[in-house]
Amino acid sequence: MTTATLNVEHFSSVIPTDANRFSSGIDELDWLYGHNPINKRFGIPRKVMTLLAGSAGIGKTRFTMTLVKSVLRSGLRVLYFTCEMPKGTFKHQYCKNVEQTAEFYISEERDLNAQVQIIDHVNPDLVIVDSVNRIKQYNSSQRSIDLIEQTYRREIERSDSHVIFIGHLNAQGGVKGGTYLPHMVDIVFAVRKWMANFIEVACDDKNRYGQTGKSTKWAHEDHGVECRSDRRFDDKAWKKGKRRVITRARRKLLGLR
Numbered sequence: 553m554t555t556a557t558l559n560v561e562h563f564s565s566v567i568p569t570d571a572n573r574f575s576s577g578i579d580e581l582d583w584l585y586g587h588n589p590i591n592k593r594f595g596i597p598r599k600v601m602t603l604l605a606g607s608a609g610i611g612k613t614r615f616t617m618t619l620v621k622s623v624l625r626s627g628l629r630v631l632y633f634t635c636e637m638p639k640g641t642f643k644h645q646y647c648k649n650v651e652q653t654a655e656f657y658i659s660e661e662r663d664l665n666a667q668v669q670i671i672d673h674v675n676p677d678l679v680i681v682d683s684v685n686r687i688k689q690y691n692s693s694q695r696s697i698d699l700i701e702q703t704y705r706r707e708i709e710r711s712d713s714h715v716i717f718i719g720h721l722n723a724q725g726g727v728k729g730g731t732y733l734p735h736m737v738d739i740v741f742a743v744r745k746w747m748a749n750f751i752e753v754a755c756d757d758k759n760r761y762g763q764t765g766k767s768t769k770w771a772h773e774d775h776g777v778e779c780r781s782d783r784r785f786d787d788k789a790w791k792k793g794k795r796r797v798i799t800r801a802r803r804k805l806l807g808l809r
């Protein structure tokens with residue numbers, strides 16, 4: 553059967569692949585994102601979109617900055633669209649302890665097409681849109697969300713990056729933007745209050761690159777939020793992945809093949 557011009561392949565010649573990942577530098581967060589079953593590596597998948605949704609004032613920006621600071625420490629490049637406040641205010645309120653030399657770029661741009669040009673220019677590993685509801689072309693219609701999805705999909709494919717859209721919850725606890733917004737992304741993390749000064753960041757029911765039903769706990773501290781859970785140790789896949797990494801490093805150290 554000739555299939556030269558048609559987009560189809562026999563099962564046997566399809567090479568199994570999974571997303572490339574980079575570590576967030578925070579083990580519990582890497583675990584929440586999930587792992588690549590092929591190489592057992594946990595972390596943030598490239599060319600993938602996450603929605604981080606929670607009610608106003610819960611700690612979405614603070615949580616995201618804990619993640620960003622950790623990613624910056626490993627020398628990766630981050631682009632942050634601060635669409636809800638001026639960049640100076642953002643830096644003053646959320647960027648304590650960020651090195652002046654970090655690969656960190658901040659933009660107030662709210663226009664979708666201009667954002668694309670900025671991503672092209674900066675070429676980041678991680679893009680944050682704080683918040684998706686503030687993109688100029690955004691309204692809760694399916695059409696506007698389709699446009700944002702298609703535009704961003706094309707862009708992260710090209711730049712090999714991961715994007716986190718921060719989104720709001722409505723009064724009923726659902727994602728503002730109806731059912732369309734969660735559909736546009738690959739992963740949904742919900743930020744909820746856990747107890748005084750603690751938040752829960754959970755992946756309840758959507759992760760195309762990992763397991764759902766996972767939850768992590770974080771404490772509000774003066775410098776940002778700090779991880780206070782270690783659920784990863786109950787996960788067989790985590791233990792397996794870590795054992796393999798250690799063994800390999802050891803073998804190398806010992807000069808074994």
Ligand SMILES: Nc1ncnc2c1ncn2[C@@H]1O[C@H](COP(=O)(O)OP(=O)(O)O)[C@@H](O)[C@H]1O
Pocket residue numbers: 606607608609610611612613614615749772773774775
């Ligand atoms: N030093 C602190 N200690 C405890 N909680 C804090 C501290 N600073 C801020 N917060 C909490 O963080 C919340 C604001 O976080 P932020 O990330 O801006 O929220 P969001 O982006 O979800 O609107 C505040 O409502 C407050 O509860």
Ligand SMILES: [Mg+2]
Pocket residue numbers: 612613614636682
């Ligand atoms: Mg915020």
